[in-house]
Structure formats: C-alpha cells, structure tokens
Amino acid sequence: MLIRDLSAIAAGVLCLPALAQxxxxxxxxxxxxxxxxxxxxxxxxxxxxxxxxxxxxxxxxxxxxxxxxxxxxxxxxxxxxxxxxxxxxxxxxxxxxxxxxxxxxxxxxxxxxxxxxxxxxxxxxxxxxxxxxxxxxxxxxxxxxxxxxxxxxxxxxxxxxxxxxxxxxxxxxxxxxxxxxxxxxxxxxxxxxxxxxxxxxxxxxxxxxxxxxxxxxxxxxxxxxxxxxxxxxxxxxxxxxxxxxxxxxxxxxxxxxxxxxxxxxxxxxxxxxxxxxxxxxxxxxxxxxxxxxxxxxxxxxxxxxxxxxxxxxxxxxxxxxxxxxIVSPIDSASPTDIAYTEHDDQISVVPMSPIGHTLDVSWSIDGEPIAGQTGQTLRLCELQLQPGTYLIEPEVIDNTPWVRDESARQVFMRRSLTYLVSISTPPGDRTGDGVRDFSDVLDFLEDFASAHSSADLAPPQGEFDFSDVLEFLTRFGAPCG
Ligand SMILES: [Zn+2]
Structure with missing residues (x-):
C-alpha cells in the first residue's frame, strides 16, 4: 500500500515496550x-x-x-x-x-x-x-x-x-x-x-x-x-x-x-x-x-x-x-494507491463508529485545511484544481470529552492519510480566479485552437476534437459535471 500513515509510524515509536527481557x-x-x-x-x-x-x-x-x-x-x-x-x-x-x-x-x-x-x-x-x-x-x-x-x-x-x-x-x-x-x-x-x-x-x-x-x-x-x-x-x-x-x-x-x-x-x-x-x-x-x-x-x-x-x-x-x-480511528480508505490523474476522482475514508458520538473528519491540501470539508468523501472536482501535484490528507480524530490529554489524543486517537494527487488538465475555472466565466471559455478556445495539451481534456489523447469541447463544457457547467 502506498498510503503513508505518518501518525501510525509516530505512534509505533512511542509504543515501544520498555520491558526488561x-x-x-x-x-x-x-x-x-x-x-x-x-x-x-x-x-x-x-x-x-x-x-x-x-x-x-x-x-x-x-x-x-x-x-x-x-x-x-x-x-x-x-x-x-x-x-x-x-x-x-x-x-x-x-x-x-x-x-x-x-x-x-x-x-x-x-x-x-x-x-x-x-x-x-x-x-x-x-x-x-x-x-x-x-x-x-x-x-x-x-x-x-x-x-x-x-x-x-x-x-x-x-x-x-x-x-x-x-x-x-x-x-x-x-x-x-x-x-x-x-x-x-x-x-x-x-x-x-x-x-x-x-x-x-x-x-x-x-x-x-x-x-x-x-x-x-x-x-x-x-x-x-x-x-x-x-x-x-x-x-x-x-x-x-x-x-x-x-x-x-x-x-x-x-x-x-x-x-x-x-x-x-x-x-x-x-x-x-x-x-x-x-x-x-x-x-x-x-x-x-x-x-x-x-x-x-x-x-x-x-x-x-x-x-x-x-x-x-x-x-x-x-x-x-x-x-x-489497537484500533485506528480510520477503519478503511479508498483508493489504496496515490496515482491520481482524473478530474472527477474521489477519496473516501470510513471512520470507526462508537455508540453515541461520531469521529470528526477533516481534509487538508498541501498542509492547508479545506474549509467546509468534513464529510467522509472528497470529490477532487469540487476543488477546481489546476494542473499540478498536490498532497491531500484526510484526518480522523475522536474528540470524546472522556479524554483530556490532548497530546495523547493527537498521538493515539488521530490518524491521517497522505495522497499524492496529480492533476493533468485544468478544471472549468481554467484561469483560477474563483469563478467560471467568459475568460475560461476564451482560455479553452485559445488552447484548443493552438492544439495546446491543456485543451486535450478527453480521450483519445493527442487529438483535439469535439469530445474535448464537450468535456470543457461539462467542467464549465458545474464543478463536478
Ligand atoms: Zn485488582
């Protein structure tokens, strides 16, 4: 598995038994x-x-x-x-x-x-x-x-x-x-x-x-x-x-x-x-x-x-x-590899589920929290990511009031996973100004006319045809198509 569970490694170091043998x-x-x-x-x-x-x-x-x-x-x-x-x-x-x-x-x-x-x-x-x-x-x-x-x-x-x-x-x-x-x-x-x-x-x-x-x-x-x-x-x-x-x-x-x-x-x-x-x-x-x-x-x-x-x-x-x-707060996650090139892929975590309260889920990108993302599933298209490579990290923590040692909570009751996400083509908001408007249409048309790879949005790769235009219109129409 390619996911790096950094906090688990840290916990393992702290857990070495100190027993004389x-x-x-x-x-x-x-x-x-x-x-x-x-x-x-x-x-x-x-x-x-x-x-x-x-x-x-x-x-x-x-x-x-x-x-x-x-x-x-x-x-x-x-x-x-x-x-x-x-x-x-x-x-x-x-x-x-x-x-x-x-x-x-x-x-x-x-x-x-x-x-x-x-x-x-x-x-x-x-x-x-x-x-x-x-x-x-x-x-x-x-x-x-x-x-x-x-x-x-x-x-x-x-x-x-x-x-x-x-x-x-x-x-x-x-x-x-x-x-x-x-x-x-x-x-x-x-x-x-x-x-x-x-x-x-x-x-x-x-x-x-x-x-x-x-x-x-x-x-x-x-x-x-x-x-x-x-x-x-x-x-x-x-x-x-x-x-x-x-x-x-x-x-x-x-x-x-x-x-x-x-x-x-x-x-x-x-x-x-x-x-x-x-x-x-x-x-x-x-x-x-x-x-x-x-x-x-x-x-x-x-x-x-x-x-x-x-x-x-x-x-x-x-x-x-x-x-x-013994138990990780993240019970499972998908996918289990880090290779991401698709615009509309998603990452999901399944937290453990005690009776009477739920564990808290949060997400970050390149170390910065993603505001409002507290669900178990993140659709990458919602982030309107420009082409490039990003670290996306879901985190799950048990904030039960029955534990007050916050440093122990961080070590044992929190887990994060690290996904290396590679985005190859632009989202609907091609100019990255936060809105999908005419400037994005112009940007696409320019790249399409000049056969620039950033307009090659749909297969077959290397060809600039109507499928690329349709894909642009899909991304332009709604963040997640
Ligand atoms: Zn006893």
Missing amino acids: HAHHDPDQVTIADRVHYCQPGAEGQLRGGYVMMDVPVDDGGAIARGSGAVTTILDNGPADNRIDLTFVGDGYTAANMGLYHAHVQNQYADFFGFEPFATYQPYFNVHRVDVVSNDSGVDNDPGQGVSRDTALDMGFWCGGTERLLCVSVNKARNEASAAPGRDQVIAVANSTKYGGAGYTSSNLATTSGGNASASQVYIHELGHSLGNLADEYTYGGPTTYTGPEFPDPNASIFDSADQVALQLKWHRWMGESIAGFDNPVSTYEGCRYSVNGAYRPSANSMMRNLGRPFNMPSVEALILEFYR
Whole structure:
C-alpha cells in the first residue's frame, strides 16, 4: 500500500515496550517479569488482594503453535486487524461440559458491554470463543489445595501460595486462543464456582472463574489491569504508609491534588470534575495501591477498588487510549494507491463508529485545511484544481470529552492519510480566479485552437476534437459535471 500513515509510524515509536527481557530456565523461551494481580471482594464488595511478579513468556505473535479448538465468533464488528479481539479459552471443561462453558462465556461478555467505556466502544471489539476440551472437569486446587486435574491450560487456584490467585499456562492459553482470527486480549475461563482471577498486566491476559456469581465483575476488574494497565485502588495488603517513588499507573499517585495541578501530573486535568455515569467527583483520596497513607486514588470509590462500581475518569481515559493503541480511528480508505490523474476522482475514508458520538473528519491540501470539508468523501472536482501535484490528507480524530490529554489524543486517537494527487488538465475555472466565466471559455478556445495539451481534456489523447469541447463544457457547467 502506498498510503503513508505518518501518525501510525509516530505512534509505533512511542509504543515501544520498555520491558526488561531476560532468559528463563528454558533457553528457547524469552520471558518477562509480569505483574499478576489477584483481587477478591471482602465485606460490601471492597476488594482486597495484591500482585505477584511472575516470569511469563514473551508474546512472539505468529511464531506460537496454533490450537485446534473450534472457534465461534460471538460478536463480529469487523476485520480483526482493526478491532480489539477478546478471545475466550476454557479450562477444565470436558466435551460433556461444553454447554456449560458456552453459558459461562455468554454471561461474562454480555455484562462487559453493559459497562462503560466498553459499552460506548463496543463496535471496536470482536469476541471469539475457542472450545478447548480438557480431559478432566474442574481445575487444580479446587475446592482445596492438593486437588490435581489433567486440564488443557493447567489452570489452578493457590498459585504461588495465594488461594484466590487463579493462574494459567500463558503459552497454552495463547496457543489455544490463536485458533481465533485475533487475540488482543485473552480471557482464560476456569470451570469453577470458586472466587478467583488474575490480571497479567503486561501479557494482555486475564483469568476468571466461569461459574462464580461475581465472575463478570471480576473479569471487568482484571481487564482494568490487563488492558488498561490500571492499579488497584484499595488499601489492603501493602505497607500502611507508602514511601517509594511515583507509581507508573494512570490511576495512582504519590501527589495530592494541589501538587498534581502545580506539577501538571497524572489526572490534574480532571480535578473537581464529575462526569455522569462514573465514580465522582475526581480529586485525590488518600489510600491506594495497597497502602492507607502516602498514595492517592482519583475517586472515593471505583471498579478498581470495589466490585459493582463504575470506573473513574482517569481510568476511563487510560482505557480509551489503550483501545486506540489497537484500533485506528480510520477503519478503511479508498483508493489504496496515490496515482491520481482524473478530474472527477474521489477519496473516501470510513471512520470507526462508537455508540453515541461520531469521529470528526477533516481534509487538508498541501498542509492547508479545506474549509467546509468534513464529510467522509472528497470529490477532487469540487476543488477546481489546476494542473499540478498536490498532497491531500484526510484526518480522523475522536474528540470524546472522556479524554483530556490532548497530546495523547493527537498521538493515539488521530490518524491521517497522505495522497499524492496529480492533476493533468485544468478544471472549468481554467484561469483560477474563483469563478467560471467568459475568460475560461476564451482560455479553452485559445488552447484548443493552438492544439495546446491543456485543451486535450478527453480521450483519445493527442487529438483535439469535439469530445474535448464537450468535456470543457461539462467542467464549465458545474464543478463536478
Ligand atoms: Zn485488582
């Protein structure tokens, strides 16, 4: 493809993973240290838990083995290369348990798309289910430690000695998920009713207990970790007072609101705001990321603190930016090459289409905005371009008010395409004075009489005949004929 997507290149540079990679005991398998969260509701839904650092295999994309499970695309919103593909894989479901597995997956994903910002951006997602068949029913250490089962993905509770930490073989889950058309986020579902889950922050992987009543809420929380790179906002589990450096997470900070505003850090753009449907108002609340003191969260409560709560705005913003690390706001464009010689050609872009608002389209020529052009299609004839070469750039941006970091919006939520347009013959307004009048007729007649190439408007080329006169009259009569 000859289109240069300049902003995508810029985004790619900024997106280079900063993960330290080191060799595992398996010499062929490169691993990273991933932060794996486990969270469970205590009294009144307040979450508790923590995270452990685990060596997990680096995702080497297409190089992995591809599973053979039957794939069902439950939600098909478009081509996998421009959608966030959520791919469910099951563990501890025998052939006889497949109906139960299907019901568990259905429950989870239905709840997911009722929850913002996933509801608004539902058209950005595909959902696939891979039917992975295990020899045994149920997973390891369920209901208690010491229970061992022969299952396809090696899922189990009591991972690393923590009862509610539900781990999975990352490689096996990825292999099975690779049977689907895409797998931007893998959700491993255990055949269990026991409460548990895990969010693998750097691996785009979450686990959940398929039969637990809280499963869909846990899964949304874990995707907060794995997709949004969000921190836990509860206070259980760490030192009472946190004294370390600033957190990497978008929803946790060592700085209170005055410092954030003064230093323009973290969620300073949201201070004091209340946005309908989310946990409000945004400020700094002491107690976050496992410590009671020395760490602040953006709202009094939220999904990253309590099941059953919405996300707060800094988390919503982080999630939307993550969506746009996977999905381009331009879903497709035509043509896909840059060679333009025809007077009446057109260029079209199809923006992504969230629910409730549309993305903004604009056009520029040689770097200057084209006034009034906000449609998805530009007809070149409307521009009355004189012969020459022009750069025409359609641009699509998501101006949702749920994002306030304008530099991040420019990098991730805006895309432009560059077309090199070559115009060979003049438009109806041959003199370029902005009106089609007698001077244009004279200009054509002079060029026609002298057999000048600028009057050779219609085939056959090189001949000056009535077809050229007709074409001139067409262009003269109306900009687009
Ligand atoms: Zn958590």
